[in-house]
Amino acid sequence: MYARTISIISGKGGVGKTVITANLGIALSKYRRVIVLDADLAMANLSIVLGMKPKVTLHDVLMGSATVEDSIYDAYGVKVVPTGISLDGFEKSKPEDMFKVIREILENCDILLLDAPAGAERTTIIATMTSEDCIIVTNPDVSAITDATKSRIIAERLKTNVRGFILNRYKKEIKIKPDKIEDVLRVPLLGIIPEDPTVSIHQTEPFIVKDPYSPASKAIYNIAKQIIHEEKNWEHSNSLKRIQFALSRRLS
Numbered sequence: 001m002y003a004r005t006i007s008i009i010s011g012k013g014g015v016g017k018t019v020i021t022a023n024l025g026i027a028l029s030k031y032r033r034v035i036v037l038d039a040d041l042a043m044a045n046l047s048i049v050l051g052m053k054p055k056v057t058l059h060d061v062l063m064g065s066a067t068v069e070d071s072i073y074d075a076y077g078v079k080v081v082p083t084g085i086s087l088d089g090f091e092k093s094k095p096e097d098m099f100k101v102i103r104e105i106l107e108n109c110d111i112l113l114l115d116a117p118a119g120a121e122r123t124t125i126i127a128t129m130t131s132e133d134c135i136i137v138t139n140p141d142v143s144a145i146t147d148a149t150k151s152r153i154i155a156e157r158l159k160t161n162v163r164g165f166i167l168n169r170y171k172k173e174i175k176i177k178p179d180k181i182e183d184v185l186r187v188p189l190l191g192i193i194p195e196d197p198t199v200s201i202h203q204t205e206p207f208i209v210k211d212p213y214s215p216a217s218k219a220i221y222n223i224a225k226q227i228i229h230e231e232k233n234w235e236h237s238n239s240l241k242r243i244q245f246a247l248s249r250r251l252s
């Protein structure tokens with residue numbers, strides 16, 4: 001059995017991908033064996049959001065100085081492959097080797113969540129093309145929505161199923177309504193996470209742990225349930241096919 005791989009992507013940076021990946025990973029891990037991987041090789045911060053201080057990271061694996069197994073940690077019940085925060089580690093890593101890392105991880109979990117970098121950089125493309133599904137995160141502002149549309153188009157070109165979008169940092173007084181954003185993006189709305197000051201205050205303790213019953217946590221649990229519910233429609237062998245497809249189209 002190979003894991004289902006889902007990348008969390010966005011066009012604009014800073015919309016909440018890392019926070020959502022961490023919290024969604026924790027929620028999903030209550031039901032399945034989940035690994036969350038920080039695919040943001042240059043500006044990694046998943047480990048910070050999860051309050052970790054890892055010694056071995058994905059950078060070490062990509063540099064060939066550690067095994068994948070050495071880089072898997074446990075944080076709040078979810079398995080995590082963190083990436084180092086040093087630029088030196090980034091400069092020495094080979095992004096294309098992520099394909100091999102992901103192939104190894106696929107055999108050790110049911111769901112693999114990839115926290116992708118924003119935009120359309122090389123690592124974003126690698127994360128998206130190795131995933132069967134992706135989820136777009138956006139904020140309710142025109143520039144984030146415009147860039148989210150570009151992410152959808154890129155994912156479609158890479159033949160990755162755009163499962164839907166999460167509207168993060170939503171406030172009732174905002175004029176752009178969620179159904180209007182759904183019309184513009186042309187992908188289903190999976191959930192709305194409100195603007196919540198406690199999200200940024202508890203930087204090293206995920207909000208789903210701090211307050212499992214807050215509106216933000218309830219929205220995350222609801223998205224997790226949708227993901228679990230879809231399982232019967234996906235084939236476990238597809239993940240390996242995707243990675244083989246990705247390897248055959250390796251970027252030069």
Ligand SMILES: Nc1ncnc2c1ncn2[C@@H]1O[C@H](COP(=O)(O)OP(=O)(O)OP(=O)(O)O)[C@@H](O)[C@H]1O
Pocket residue numbers: 010012013014015016017018019020040043045116117118168169170193194195196197198199200201216
């Ligand atoms: N719902 C929310 N309410 C309030 N603050 C939030 C919310 N979601 C995220 N934030 C804050 O927004 C900032 C950016 O979040 P995050 O790092 O997860 O974004 P990102 O999309 O991963 O960014 P990057 O593109 O740089 O990787 C963080 O300070 C985070 O605490």
Ligand SMILES: [Mg+2]
Pocket residue numbers: 017018019040045115116
């Ligand atoms: Mg991030």
